[in-house]
Amino acid sequence: MTETVKARKEVTPEDKWDVTVLYPDIKTWENEFSKITIKETTPKWPKLAAFHGRLREGTEVLKEALETFLTLQRELEKLYTYAHLRHDEDITDDEHKAAFQKISSLLYDFQQECAWFDPELLALPDDIIDGYLQSPMLAPYRFHLEKIVRMRPYTLSADKEELLAMAGKPFQAAPKAFSALNNADIKFGKVKDGDQKEHELSHGLYQLFLRSPDRTLRENAFKQMQGKYGDLENTLTELIYGEIQSHIFNAQARGFTSSLEAALYPKKIPESVYRSLIAAIRKGLPSLHKYTALRKKLLKLPELHLYDMYVPLVPQIEITMDYHEAEEEVIASVHPLGKEYQALLKKGLTEEHWVDRFENKNKRSGAYSSGYYDSYPYILMNYRGILRDAYTLAHEAGHSMHSLLSWMVQPYQYSRYPIFVAEVASTFNEELLAQHLLKKLTKKEERLFLINEKIEDIRATLFRQTMFAEFELTLHELVEAGTPLTPALLRELYYKLNCDYFGPSVHIDDEIAIEWARIPHFYYNFYVFQYATGISAALDLSEKVLKEGPDNYLAFLKGGNSLFPIDLLKLAGVDMTTSQPVEAAIRKFDALVTELESLTLPPLSH
Numbered sequence: 001m002t003e004t005v006k007a008r009k010e011v012t013p014e015d016k017w018d019v020t021v022l023y024p025d026i027k028t029w030e031n032e033f034s035k036i037t038i039k040e041t042t043p044k045w046p047k048l049a050a051f052h053g054r055l056r057e058g059t060e061v062l063k064e065a066l067e068t069f070l071t072l073q074r075e076l077e078k079l080y081t082y083a084h085l086r087h088d089e090d091i092t093d094d095e096h097k098a099a100f101q102k103i104s105s106l107l108y109d110f111q112q113e114c115a116w117f118d119p120e121l122l123a124l125p126d127d128i129i130d131g132y133l134q135s136p137m138l139a140p141y142r143f144h145l146e147k148i149v150r151m152r153p154y155t156l157s158a159d160k161e162e163l164l165a166m167a168g169k170p171f172q173a174a175p176k177a178f179s180a181l182n183n184a185d186i187k188f189g190k191v192k193d194g195d196q197k198e199h200e201l202s203h204g205l206y207q208l209f210l211r212s213p214d215r216t217l218r219e220n221a222f223k224q225m226q227g228k229y230g231d232l233e234n235t236l237t238e239l240i241y242g243e244i245q246s247h248i249f250n251a252q253a254r255g256f257t258s259s260l261e262a263a264l265y266p267k268k269i270p271e272s273v274y275r276s277l278i279a280a281i282r283k284g285l286p287s288l289h290k291y292t293a294l295r296k297k298l299l300k301l302p303e304l305h306l307y308d309m310y311v312p313l314v315p316q317i318e319i320t321m322d323y324h325e326a327e328e329e330v331i332a333s334v335h336p337l338g339k340e341y342q343a344l345l346k347k348g349l350t351e352e353h354w355v356d357r358f359e360n361k362n363k364r365s366g367a368y369s370s371g372y373y374d375s376y377p378y379i380l381m382n383y384r385g386i387l388r389d390a391y392t393l394a395h396e397a398g399h400s401m402h403s404l405l406s407w408m409v410q411p412y413q414y415s416r417y418p419i420f421v422a423e424v425a426s427t428f429n430e431e432l433l434a435q436h437l438l439k440k441l442t443k444k445e446e447r448l449f450l451i452n453e454k455i456e457d458i459r460a461t462l463f464r465q466t467m468f469a470e471f472e473l474t475l476h477e478l479v480e481a482g483t484p485l486t487p488a489l490l491r492e493l494y495y496k497l498n499c500d501y502f503g504p505s506v507h508i509d510d511e512i513a514i515e516w517a518r519i520p521h522f523y524y525n526f527y528v529f530q531y532a533t534g535i536s537a538a539l540d541l542s543e544k545v546l547k548e549g550p551d552n553y554l555a556f557l558k559g560g561n562s563l564f565p566i567d568l569l570k571l572a573g574v575d576m577t578t579s580q581p582v583e584a585a586i587r588k589f590d591a592l593v594t595e596l597e598s599l600t601l602p603p604l605s606h
């Protein structure tokens with residue numbers, strides 16, 4: 001674990017993802033980009049425009065139109081994948097930034113030029129649409145067409161759809177401005193530890209410092225990190241306000257009753273799933289409060305602050321792993337999913353260079369899995385060497401294997417699994433790693449450490465993400481009711497949520513009120529709740545796989561986007577329209593807290 005952050009040019013090829021399988025270099029990308037459009041003026045894609053007004057002519061014409069659209073989309077995805085990966089390596093690199101902006105802009109042009117398709121199809125008489133849905137020639141596209149038909153009540157005329165597509169570009173201003181601020185412009189400076197030694201502060205190092213046994217370092221890192229966002233809170237308030245207004249604009253333009261309905265309806269997810277998650281977690285908060293009270297007792301602190309929530313309870317056995325160790329453990333942990341799954345993952349991590357491993361200057365913070373149908377399922381990491389990073393690698397490997405299996409089995413049009421199920425596969429693999437390590441490490445102190453890590457995982461994914469989801473819903477409902485968002489209101493709402501969720505054993509520091517401003521997922525339009533539903537489904541399914549074998553679960557992973565997400569999860573063996581999986585996850589959390597209490601070592605000092 002090093003605290004020095006390299007420049008991108010100093011990173012060795014061994015530690016970089018291999019994007020040369022897409023394009024050997026940016027010049028080749030530029031050459032291919034120049035070929036993707038026939039001409040600069042509209043229509044940029046005359047082949048696609050040639051089908052405008054012809055969808056009523058029969059199944060062959062519709063099939064050819066769909067194939068033309070999907071072929072173009074696939075070519076654009078390749079260009080986008082390369083540009084966004086290169087951009088995220090160093091978001092200050094002007095050449096890569098320009099490429100990313102060009103392809104992002106072109107994708108909006110493509111969306112705009114395709115805007116006529118759905119309205120024209122939906123304007124056809126019912127008997128023609130029914131005939132298309134029953135046509136053997138169109139069988140590979142039936143579910144794709146059914147999803148379009150389902151959106152009939154909320155699809156506008158062709159000219160209005162084109163206008164909405166055009167609005168997509170300016171609506172990206174808020175999330176792009178936040179990304180630039182968050183990943184490049186904000187400089188966090190240095191923080192002092194208890195010995196007055198200075199340490200550079202960054203997104204990646206912040207999480208490391210919060211786990212430090214040095215309480216002075218934890219406190220200083222926490223206060224300085226929040227303070228930097230506090231310095232910009234007026235700007236950040238306007239950005240989040242603008243983002244929410246864009247969601248509401250799109251919802252109202254289409255005739256949805258709310259932005260939440262607009263976000264969930266296309267995926268056929270009932271609003272009750274979102275609201276019952278919040279209700280179930282609210283009901284289960286005593287289990288979280290039980291844990292925070294135990295943490296305060298074990299750390300022997302007169303006051304438990306928010307910057308004390310991540311420090312390991314057994315610091316003398318802090319489990320660290322270098323990257324290669326983590327890779328080995330993650331590969332070993334997926335044994336219950338069978339030899340084929342394990343071999344594919346091993347090849348990807350050790351031979352095909354899916355992973356961009358470590359933090360470098362101006363690299364995008366956090367971690368993700370990304371790619372497209374004809375590429376590797378790439379993984380961005382900012383690996384530091386703590387056990388949490390091994391879980392993050394397992395998490396992203398879960399996403400990547402879900403992608404790979406979907407791409408291997410499904411045709412292109414059903415290859416990109418819905419977001420609602422994405423977090424199931426990732427948190428499932430985290431659970432497998434936890435089970436694997438609990439079997440391997442048997443000392444009482446190690447078991448205590450691992451159980452606490454698992455508790456922290458559930459706390460961060462089930463409780464914390466639901467708190468975010470509640471905050472996000474509250475903001476949207478306030479703006480929908482005509483309430484302006486101000487820095488003071490956002491601080492008040494977020495501070496109160498922290499009080500409710502953490503409970504009476506935690507001193508809620510004033511600085512936490514601005515934390516909302518550094519959460520990228522608030523720009524993702526009702527995304528975060530899916531982490532909480534995802535871990536609930538994953539905990540349920542991991543027990544089923546360990547007892548009954550992996551066949552149903554693997555069928556779910558290979559299902560891609562061939563069913564609606566709720567139906568895909570039913571295929572795997574879990575029903576998310578009930579509160580049972582969330583309630584079971586809370587019970588598991590409570591049982592782990594009880595086990596932690598029973599394993600408690602003599603009082604620890606900090």
